[in-house]
Amino acid sequence: MKAVVICGSRNPKGRTARAVDAVVKGLSAAGVASEKVFLPTLTVERCRQCDDDGWGLCRREGRCVIEDDLAGLVDEVRRAAVVVFATPVYYSDLSESMRAFTDRLRRICTHETGRASIEGKPMIGLCVAGGGGGGAPACCVSLGKVMSTCKFDVVDLIPVRRQNLEAKLPSLELAGEWLASGPRSN
Numbered sequence: 719m720k721a722v723v724i725c726g727s728r729n730p731k732g733r734t735a736r737a738v739d740a741v742v743k744g745l746s747a748a749g750v751a752s753e754k755v756f757l758p759t760l761t762v763e764r765c766r767q768c769d770d771d772g773w774g775l776c777r778r779e780g781r782c783v784i785e786d787d788l789a790g791l792v793d794e795v796r797r798a799a800v801v802v803f804a805t806p807v808y809y810s811d812l813s814e815s816m817r818a819f820t821d822r823l824r825r826i827c828t829h830e831t832g833r834a835s836i837e838g839k840p841m842i843g844l845c846v847a848g849g850g851g852g853g854a855p856a857c858c859v860s861l862g863k864v865m866s867t868c869k870f871d872v873v874d875l876i877p878v879r880r881q882n883l884e885a886k887l888p889s890l891e892l893a894g895e896w897l898a899s900g901p902r903s904n
């Protein structure tokens with residue numbers, strides 16, 4: 719069993735990364751190895767809205783016409799048993815790299831071929847705010863919405879702010895352990 723952790727921060731030592739590391743520790747304690755991916759290190763273009771009606775290959779075939787790192791990343795998500803999406807909070811919302819990725823992922827998931835091995839997969843989301851912190855819950859709503867559109871099993875969305883990061887680390891570890899147990903909605 720493997721987890722993939724997709725991080726929308728560019729800083730491997732930042733707050734989002736610290737929150738991620740706590741979840742990874744919990745996953746590991748439960749015997750699940752994690753692969754971490756920092757989206758800003760990859761090439762994931764924004765959607766081109768290919769056709770005049772705004773759709774494209776995504777709707778017809780469940781794949782994207784752009785040849786960049788998206789397809790490989792989607793394959794990793796398909797191979798993983800569980801997924802963690804972690805984003806720093808920018809303007810009370812997802813970071814740009816997380817947005818570019820999730821915008822295209824949800825289009826692929828419009829088609830049943832595209833959402834194969836994604837539909838029903840347990841995921842948790844972390845939204846880590848480093849300023850005033852008030853935007854973390856709104857960011858969780860954004861992330862939850864796109865994850866539901868992709869048809870993940872959204873088992874938890876965790877708002878974190880710099881003021882409570884230390885206090886939340888133990889519960890993030892527990893979230894990782896729980897995710898490793900393969901939570902089911904029924």
Ligand SMILES: Cc1cc2nc3c(=O)[nH]c(=O)nc-3n(C[C@H](O)[C@H](O)[C@H](O)COP(=O)(O)O)c2cc1C
Pocket residue numbers: 727728729731732733734735806807808809810811846847848849850851852853854
């Ligand atoms: C463009 C931008 C917008 C931001 N907007 C917010 C915000 O709305 N609320 C907040 O609390 N912090 C905001 N921040 C601060 C980030 O949440 C903070 O930098 C984050 O904790 C960085 O995480 P990282 O070190 O993991 O990359 C913003 C930062 C940037 C660069």
